[in-house]
Amino acid sequence: MAPYVTEFDLYEPQSADDRELPIQKIAVVGSGSWGTALARIAALNAAEKKGFDHEVRMWVREREIPGQGLLTDVINSTHVNHRYLPDVPLPHNLVAVSELADVVKDATLIVLVVPHQFLTPVLEELSKPGVLTTGARAISAIKGVEVAGAEIYTFPWLIEKKLGIPCSALGGANIAMEVAQSEFCETTIGVPSKDDAALWHAVFDSPMFRVHPIEDVAGVSLSGALKNVVALAAGFVDGMGYGGNTKAAILRIGLLEMAAFTKEFFPSSSSLTFSHHSAGVADLITTSFGGRNRKCAEAFIKTGKTFAQLEHELLKGQKLQGVATAEETYQFLHARGRTEGYPLFTKVYKISFEGMDPKSLFDDL
Ligand SMILES: NC(=O)c1ccc[n+]([C@@H]2O[C@H](COP(=O)([O-])OP(=O)(O)OC[C@H]3O[C@@H](n4cnc5c(N)ncnc54)[C@H](O)[C@@H]3O)[C@@H](O)[C@H]2O)c1
Ligand SMILES: O=P(O)(O)OC[C@H](O)CO
DSSP states (O other), rough: OOOOSSSOOOOOOOOOOOOOOOOOEEEOOOHHHHHHHHHHHHHHHHHHHHTTSEEEEEEEEOOOOOTEHHHHHHHHHSBTTTTTTTOOOOOOTTEEEOOOHHHHOOOOOOOOOOGGGGGHHHHHHHTTTSOOOOOOOEEOOOOOOOOOOOOTEEEHHHHHHOOSSSSSESSSSHHHHHHHOOEEEEEEEEEEHHHHHHHHHHHHHHHTTTEEESSOOHHHHHHHHHHHHHHHHHHHHHHTTTHHHHHHHHHHHHHHHHHHHHHSSSSSSOOOHHHSSSIIIHHHHHHHHHHHHHHHHHHHHHHHHHHHHHHHHHTTTTOOEEEEEEEHHHHHHHTTOOOOOOHHHHHHHHHSSSSGGGGGGGTTT
């Protein structure tokens, strides 16, 4: 039987003696819950697999932890990121560093995983002369989009343009704490070349975190962004007290809008990304049951508080991505005169920002 998905060849690192490739050095830019969970996997693999520098550096936005000292010192001495991934032991070859330029010094593989609203200053810093190593590659695990009027950009595209290096995308049904506790799951990497597929597969693949490389960089990145908008709709459904049938209907409609949006505005992407891969339907399911966007959207309906208040009260320093993405997506569709084509996305925006009655979610779907 023919395989139902196209996958690249897997990377088999050569032994230290006959290796032709240079040693790869991994840097992780971001240390929230997902940044720390991914850094943990990368550091475990770097310690075990041939072809990698043992030390993995992780960028930490420095802050004082009351009574304990600087966050980097606390992470490096306790080997736990108490603020964003509590109770998860981190490998000792994962080193927290507060200076971005030091994190990426000599790095050949750079994982970008900050909340999407904070990426711009990071790219400014990384694009300064001499900061990046020649031949470095990047991967974005960021879920969001950048909108400027009637234009929309994925983060891998922006990273490639700004840094002048190839950028892949990583996305899947990956709630950070579940991944960090080694519960079995899958992820998808969209890659621009076979070399990128091989390298990034080697960085992240492990028995409990299976990595599937595909060619659709834009599809993986957009799916991760747009599922956060649908997750808000799922939270609204929960907040209004409806059951599984209603939520399933919203997820089905949402998945169709995600795929249609990507096909309309990024025509080279593949519909298989949404129907077959973890970055598509699987991520939508997990996020709509266990994610932060769902949780805050449910509370938004039940309490009448603003999303900013709820983010502060419920997420303990973690960041909501879906509300900003709902606004950005709406602004883009409005600028293109295409809001009617995406009624679910449009209603999520209007309920979140314009006081629309949440029950209107179901009108004309
Ligand atoms: N948490 C998950 O389960 C998960 C899973 C998959 C993908 N993602 C995606 O990963 C990306 C990163 O999210 P996360 O969950 O790791 O972060 P998080 O929400 O857990 O943590 C917030 C992070 O933002 C940083 N931060 C706060 N203010 C900042 C500023 N002004 N400038 C720079 N950084 C600042 C904090 O230091 C912290 O590292 C997001 O796009 C998210 O959608 C998250
Ligand atoms: O907690 P959320 O809603 O930001 O979703 C987390 C991940 O994106 C799920 O894969």
